[in-house]
Amino acid sequence: MANYYTDNSDLKFHLNHPLMEKIVRLKERDFSFKDEFSFAPMDHEDALDSYDKVLEIVGEICGDIVGPNAESIDAEGPQVVDGHVIYARGTQENIDALNKAGLMGMSLPYKYEGLNFPIVPYIMAADIVSRADAGFVNIWGLQDCAETINEFASEEQKEKYLPRVCKGDTMAMDLTEPDAGSDLQAVQLKATWDEKKNVWLLNGVKRFITNGDGEISLVLARSEPGTKDGRGLSMFIYDKQQGGVTVRRIEHKMGIIGSPTCELVFKDAPAELVGSRKLGLIKYVMALMNGARLGIAAQSVGVSEAAYREAIEYAKERMQFGKAIIRFPAVYEMLSMMKAKLDASRTLLYETARFVDMYKTYQHISEERNLEKEERAEMKKYQRLADVYTPLVKGMASEYSNQLAYDAVQIHGGSGFMKDYPVERIYRDARITSIYEGTTQLQVVAAIRGVTTGVFLNQIRYYESQAVSPQLEYLKRSLIILTDEYEQAVKKVTSTDDNEFVDFHARRLVEMAGHIIMSYLLLLDTNRDDSFLRSAKNYITFAKAQVKSHAEYIRVSELSDLGTYKFEL
């Protein structure tokens, strides 16, 4: 009878952020859908009420079905039979329950039978599902591949595929190959146009494909023979009903065991081209990846939530030296920092989701009518922010989920090392979050632009301009000092004009920006709801120490030092 939405008031808090008013109005086109669709909202309150109630359904299914199934799915795992994936029993049960509840295609437009939800409540659902089972959220969450179809495919393709997603067809994004991991420009899977059959045919191998046997797959393939880089790649839709793809094997993994990671063999598999040739990697995969990265950030936050809850529950009950271990400073310090990092990554997650909502919604509106000048400016502003916040939150939240899972096991002591407690699985599940959809190192490569172009600093200055209650002013003052230190560090590194030096310090600079941004967000959250005060204070203390440490590292670091780090080959 657990409900993973209603038992966590932080979620509702983020759902009710002031910017939601504008997001919802844009998303609902001034509430003009209500005459055509019986379930479309009539006004802002009505929309928020629907999100709230639907998330309650998500929370209930997660508490009653997905959460309790996690352990058996982890033990059983999926298998390959006759070239196709059979999910673990619990996985199928989860899918059936979520499908029956109409929770697929949540963010797709009404006309394709979706719920037309903004990204914020959709990401919130992912946050909740992930807390219940971080492996399962992949299968359910791949529905956001549909967003790429919605954005770039033809009307005919949208009408053909999107309603199927809303009815429960699962999806996959087939990008990685044995020799094309982080470097997708090296993709080899061949797409050839068959004149006789009047169709594209795919041939080759894909590897590490999450839910690779899904009903509808987006496939990156080389459509331009003789090319070697990203400009020869196009995006295709493969429909499992057509046949032509078999699963050769599924990987044996450390964690997220319920999520089948497939090696796929394409043999003359018929496929449909999405959008224009040659834009596969440079345009469509970039969009696809950004959506997926936000999804992994949500997955990370959900894992952190699960880890924190397991840890605090255990620490309250476990008695040593005559008292509950939560009473020892070494333990309560860990737990309160876990909570602070959880709250920090969650507030950054929803801030980013709002930025994505703002610019994507404007983008869709711009296909219906010309945007006003101010609207266009606003779209650009939020796109710039989303572009750097997405890798920032993916990087920070996934690293924190690993730290929280580590600490949760630590608090359990020897018991945490055993399979008797969920933390053992949570620890294994957390590990992938900082690797897939781009490692943390690659998130830094994308996020450093936020540092060098000043987008982060501008936004930090905006947060600084927001009024807070007098008793919170002292926290803000300390953040202003930290921002100065960040600015100096950025100046020191960029003034060398040496790319390698920038790359060398990029992680430190991105983290400094991240700490200051999350501190401000927690401060502003506290200003709206003082239940965040503990986390805000603790996080800001932590941020100060981290930012100063990085600042010092950069202060003493010189370009000429790089040699002592390099390896001769």
Add this chain to the structure above:
Amino acid sequence: MKAYNIIVLAKQVPDTRNVGKDAMKADGTVNRAVLPAIFNPEDLNALEQALRIKDKFPGTTVKILTMGPGRAADIIREGLYRGADGGILLTDRAFAGSDTLATSYALGQALKKIENVDLVIAGRQAIDGDTAQVGPQVAEKLNMLQVTYVEEVKELKNNTIVLKRRLERGVETVKCPLPLVITVNGSAPECRARNAKLLMTYKRAKTVTELQKENEDYTHLYNDRPELNIPEWTVNDIETDKSQLGLTGSPTKVKSIENVVLQAKDSKIISDNDADIENMMLELIESHTIG
């Protein structure tokens, strides 16, 4: 393929599963104010059975009949969110204070007004009274066949149904003609979750009384979308003998209420011969359980 008309009997009950220390008032009655009102759990199992028949036999209609105060309209909405086609709220001061006899009389009279019912499905019992009497009494009053403790519909073909019953010492499979009253056990499959789209549509479904309380004027909406109107039946909408309703129609009188901790885990099985029933009655009177 035949389609069926199904009525699910459902009740709104105080959630007695998570009882805190304020659950009972000083006078020994249930403190309904602190206990959230919920869909009686076994009635949800009953609804699931009805919806499964609807899934298999397109055209089948599932409607919910509930008796209770105005807020019991929630039960009908909860049913709509899960896939029911509609419902009727039987509500009137005249029904207040009904025991199981008066309840089954009122429900039976309401059911008489509904035409061509193939199946009446109810939960085995409600968690507030735990009597398991209303379903069987309704069947008796309507002179309908009944099968209790049902766990699964094994087969349904034309007018014949095969049901699996969960009994004390095993399972029993029975075949029975329709129309029929069924009561469903808690061991039957859980009810499906609410559906997002249905919820977003039917959260606006209201009874006339609820509409009158609304501050905003949504009248046009309810005129345009008749499916959003939840019919409300009062005592005037059904044919009744007033003496059989509510408190007057309820022979059950609560003498006193005490807190007890149940010790026996096993239930006692008593055969249905007159002597054994007589003995049980005497025992209950002696222990002051009834009398």
